[in-house]
Amino acid sequence: MQPTQRRLANAIRALAMDAVEAANSGHPGMPMGMADAATALFTKHLKFDPSDPRWPDRDRFVLSAGHGSMLLYALLYLTGYAQPTLDDIKRFRQLGSPCAGHPENFEMPGVEVTTGPLGQGLAMAVGMAIAERHLNAVYGDELVDHRTFVVAGDGCLMEGINHEAVGLAGHLKLGRLIVLWDDNNITIDGSTELSRNEDVVARFRAAQWHTVECDGLDAGKVSKAIVQATADPRPSLIRCKTIIGYGAPHKQGTAATHGSPLGAEEVAAARKELGWTDPPFVIPNDLLSAWRNFGSRGAGARAEWQKRLDASGKKDEFLARIAGQVDDSWLKPYLDKLLGELKPVATRKASEMALEAINAAIPSTIGGSADLTGSNNTKTKTLEPLTPDNYGGRYIYYGIREFGMSAAMNGMALHGGVIPYGGTFLVFTDYARPAIRLSALQRARVIYVMTHDSIGLGEDGPTHQPIEHLQSLRAMPQIEVYRPCDAVETAECWALALQSQEPSILALTRQNLTPLRTKASNENLCARGAYRLKSAGNARKIILLATGSEVEIALGAADRLEQQGIGADVVSMPSTERFDAQPAESREDILPDVSNREILRVSVEAGTTVGWERYTGPHGLRIGIDRFGGSAPASDAYDFFGITPEKVASKILERLKI
Ligand SMILES: Cc1ncc(C[n+]2csc(CCOP(=O)(O)OP(=O)(O)O)c2C)c(N)n1
Ligand SMILES: [Mg+2]
Secondary structure, three states, X not given: OOOOHHHHHHHHHHHHHHHHHHHOOOOOHHHXXXXXXXXXXXXXXXXXXXXXXXXXXXXXXXXXXXXXXXXXXXXXXXXXXXXXXXXXXXXXXXXXOOOOOOOOOOOOOOOOOOOOOOOHHHHHXXXXXXXXXXXXXXXXXXXXOOOEEEEEOOOOOOOHHHHHHHHHHHHOOOOOEEEEEEEOOEEOOEEHHHOOOOOHHHHHHHOOOEEEEEEOXXXXXXXXXXXXXXXXXXXXXEEEEOOOOOOOOOOOOOHHHOOOOOOHXXXXXXXXXXXXXXXXXXXOHHHHHHHHHHHHHHHHHHHHHHHHHHHOOOHHHHHHHHOOOOOOOOHXXXXXXXXXXXXXXXXXXHHHHHHHXXXXXXOOEEEEEOOOHHHXXXXXXXXXXXXXXXXXXXXXXXOOOHHHHHHHHHHHHHHOOOEEEEEEEHHHHHHHHHHHHHHHHHOOOOEEEEEOOOHHHOOOOOOOOOOXXXXXXXXXXXXXXXXXXXXHHHHXXXXXXXXXXXXXXXXXXXXXXXXXXXXXXXXXXXXXXXXXXXXXXOOEEEEEEEOOOHHHHHHHHHHHHHHOOOEEEEEEOOOHHHHHOOOHHHHHHHOOOOOXXXXXXXXXXXOOOOOOHHHHXXXXXXXXXXXXXXXXXXXXHHHHOOOOHHHHHHHHHXXXXX
C-alpha cells in the first residue's frame, strides 16, 4: 500500500528532528512546518532526476529559508541523490559533512545555491528564472523548458532584497517562478505581529504576481495550488499556512522550535504525535522505497530530453555553453586594432569597446546595469533589451536595484549557460555587497562593472566617491578585483574575468586616461597581477606601485625623480590578489626584499592607504586618501588630495631627505 502523503512528510520531520538533536544545534521548526508542502512539490511536481543532479533541464529548487537546511538534505536523501548519505545527515553541521549548517552549493550537486542570508535565495531564483527564459528563447522548448521553485520564509519576505527581486520578477513576467511562502507567523523574536502588519499577498499582487493561498499542512491542497501556479502566466506566490515545528506537541507554533533542538523529551512526544515508531535515523523500507520511486519519476523525462539533445544540431554548442566554456579569440584582434588607434579614453569607455568585441564573440554574455547604462557603458550596440516580449535579448534594465541585480546575476551564473555582467558605481558595491559576497562564496562567475572608481568622478562628491571600497573588496576571498590603467589593461582584465571560474570586479574610471601600454605583448600582463611598466633609468631608489588612474600619475612622478638622478620603477598593479598568487621569484623581481631600506616603495591609489603596507613595507610611503572625498572637478580634487605627478614626486623627495 502506498504510504500517505503525511507519512511521507513525517520522514522529513523525523530526519530533521534527529539530525538537529544529534548535532545539538540547528533548525527543526521550518522543515517540520513545511514537510507536507515540500512532499507535494517533490513527489508530484518538481522535475528532477537524482541520478543526474546536473541535468540542464531540471527544475531548480531554491531553499531561500536556508536555516531550514534539513528540509533539503532530507529531500535529497529520500529521493535518492548520491549525496547526502544517511551518514552525512547523521553528521549534520559537523566538520567535513556536506550537510553544512546552511545549504552550500559547493558541498553537493543537489544544492543549487548557497542560502542562509535571508531573501537572497529568492533573489537568486529570479536570476535562474531569467536564465531559463533566455536559454528557452535561444534553444527552444526541446532543450530548455523548466521552472524555478522557491521556499521562502517570513524573513525572506521582510528583507529589503525581496522588494527588488519581486519587483523585477513581476516586471519581467517570470511565470515559471513559483514561490512557496512558509507563512507560520513566527520568526526568532516571536510572533510576526511584533514587526509586521503589511498585507504580503496584496504586495505581491501589486507587483503583478499571481497569488494563491492554501493549507500548507495539507499536501493535497498544496499540490492543487502548485497546479494553479503552474498554469498562470505570471510569477506565483503560494501562501502556505503552516505551523512551525508541526508535530512537536508542546513546542509547535512557537519560536522555541525555530533554531534549537527540541530536546529528547519533546522528540519522544513528537514521535508519538506523528505515529513514528522507528528509532533515530531509521526510515522504514516501505517508506524509503516509496520516496525513491517518486525520486525516479523524472528519469523518463530526462531520457526523452537526452534524445532531443542528441538529435539536435546544437548539441555541442549547447553543452559547451552549459559547461561555461568561453573562447578568448576576440582578444588579440581587438588589441591589434586598439594599438593602431590609441587615444585617451576612460576605462569605462575602454570596457565598452572591449565589450563590443566580447559580446560579438561570446553569445552567452548577458549585460545590464542598475539604471546607469550610459554611465557604466555596459550596453553595446547590438544588444537588445531582455523583456517579456523578447527573452532572447541580452541586456537587462535592472532598474535601481543594485542588490537585486547582483543576486539575480548570481542566480543566472549558477543556472549556467549564461555569463552575467552588470554595472553600477563602485561606491554602490555597498548596496550590492551581500550578493557580491555570495558570488565569491559560491564561485559564481559574475562580472561586476563598477565605474566611477575614485575621486576622479569629480563633482558628485563624497557620497559618490569610493574610498574604502577597493581595499574592502580585495579583502573578500574568492573574488578578483581589477583596476586597469588604460584600454589595453582593461581588455586584458576582461579576458581574465571571462576565463575565471570565480567572480570579478572591474573598477573603472569616469575620467579619460592616457594610453600607457602602447606596444603589443604576447602575454596578458595583467594575469601576473602586477608588472613593471617602466624600469628605473638611474640607479633604482624608488619603486612606485600604482593602480588604475594613478598609474599615469606615478609615471609622471617617476619622470620628475629621474630628472634628478633618482631611479624609479613604476609597477602597474591591476590585481593585488593575482600578484599575491605569483611564485615567490616573480614577486621578488617586482618587489625585492621588503627589509631592504635602500629602496623606498611607494603606493599610489586614490583610496584608503589601509592595507598598502603589505606591499610598501612598514617603512614605505603610502599615498592615498584616508578621509571622505570632496565635491570638485576631478583635477581640482586630485590636486587637493595631493595626488598629482608633482605632489607625489615632492612627497617622495621629502621622504628621501629623512
Ligand atoms: C540577512 C539575515 N538576517 C538575519 C538572519 C538570522 N536569522 C535566521 S532565521 C531568522 C528568522 C527567520 O524567520 P522566518 O523566515 O519566519 O523563519 P522561521 O522562523 O519561520 O523558520 C533570522 C533572523 C539571517 N539568516 N539572514
Ligand atoms: Mg516564519
